[in-house]
Amino acid sequence: MFRHNRLFWKIFFWFWLSMVSVMMSLTFALSVLVDPADILPERQALFGELETAGRVLERLPGDRFEALDTLTSWHASRGFRNTLHVFDGAGRALGVREPPGSLRDFFRETRDATEYRIAVRDGQVLLGPYRLEREGAEYLAYLVKSKPTHMLHKLWRLISHEPSVFLVLLAVSGALCFILTAYLVAPIRELRAAVRRINEGRLDTAVSAAVVSRRDEIGQLGQDFNRMAERLNRLVSAQQRLLRDVSHELRSPLTRMSIAMGLARRKGAGNADSEHERIEQEISRLDGLIGQILRWSRLNDGAAGAGAGPLELAGLLAQLVEDADFEARAAGKRVHLTQSETCRIDAAEPVLASALENIVRNGIRHAPAAGEVEVRQHVAGSRAVIEVRDRGPGVPEEHLASIFEPFFRIPEASVSAPAPNGSGLGLAIAKRAVEMCGGTVRAENAAPGLRVVVMLPLSAKASAP
Secondary structure, eight states, X not given: OOTTOHHHXXXXXXXXXXXXXXXXXXXXXXXXXXXXXXXXXXXXXXXXXXXXXXXXXXHOOSOHHHHHHHHHHHHHHTTOOOEEXXXXXXXXXXXXXXXXXXXXXXXXXXXXXXXXXXXXXXXEEEEEEEEEEETTEEEEEEEEEEOOOOHXXXXXXXXXXXXXXXXXXXXXXXXXXXXXXXXXXXXXHHHHHHHHHHHTTOTTOOOOHHHHTOSSHHHHHXXXXXXXXXXXXXXXXXXXXXXXXXXXXXXXXXXXXHHHHHHHHHHOTTSOHHHHHHHHHHHHHHHHHHHHHHHHHHHHHTGGGTTOEEEEHHHHHHHHHHHHHHHHHTTTOEEEEEEOOOOEEEEOHHHHHHHHHHHHHHHHHHSOTTOEEEEEEEEETXXXXXXXXXXXXXXXXXXXXXXXXXXXXXXXXXXXXXXOSOOSOHHHHXXXXXXXXXXXXXXXXXXXXXXXXXXXXXXHHHHOO
């Protein structure tokens, strides 16, 4: 399973090496920094040993010197490596053993202490004083003990004499490192497999919920990966659909042009004016369609949104309606600006003008003969609202949202009037352009006609106090 996973073994061995190093370093630090005499159970044992020696000394017969020598001999005969030292009230050491210099210093520091004291000096553990009385005089007893064996030495002795214990520790630490490594590497391997599937063209790939639900950076990476894969799949599907629709749209005028050319050849020069006119219309239609496709492509690339800034909306609408009314008159229709309020928005003027032109032209196209298109603009809260209403046949409710999709055409069975000649890109371009300006667009039936509502946020600079 992990044969070819070098990352797994790298992480595993680094974890294991780190754990063993930490264990060794901790043992060494404890042996250097922590005084074993400070460990409470050992301190109590040492104090108990001092009290035992002091009580024995109190009960021993003979003078104080003989008693101390007797106790020392008794202590040594039982294998104790501790030495007992006694000082009289004048600070003189009794017995045949000369106390070390460290103990004399410790005696001067603690001779008036009412509780036991303990210290480690010159590699020896010193503890006392134990106060005892013999023949009416007070004496102070101290115990000198060798410093406990170095913990590192104890560890080495454990390894050399009990290798099975050391091997068990290594096995337990190795098992923990293996589990931790598998926990970290498994989702990475799944992400790698998912990337490989996407590279093979399976764009519907997603990592499992077990990875996404993790509450760490790997879980966030899995969530980002799924969002990326979903967006990539959606973009590729949209591009494929766009190419399919473009091919379909281009084929119709090309077919008509081919038929017109054939008819023109049959009639000969001078009798094919109508066919030549039709060819010119189809060429114009193709040119317009290609132009809209290029505009749609630029909007999706995001490059068309450059240059956004504060824009006075009423002036833009007035000019736009005037131009649209001029074009509509050629078809016997009219465009009116019925309401307009002064306000400023943040947008790139060419992008917003393109969006509104497409919406108004769509209204002109669907308005009945000699009909009118109404444009109304007002402010509602922090947004500017633009409404464009024609008085045409409207759109079935189930297709209101779909009319903003590229090349969408309402099924002929759903409408009573024939569909006007159009590429199906105008409203899609308008929706994308409005979204680039931070706004939204929707369509609703106005009975009669269709009302397209554009909502744009007001400029923050203009609304600031």
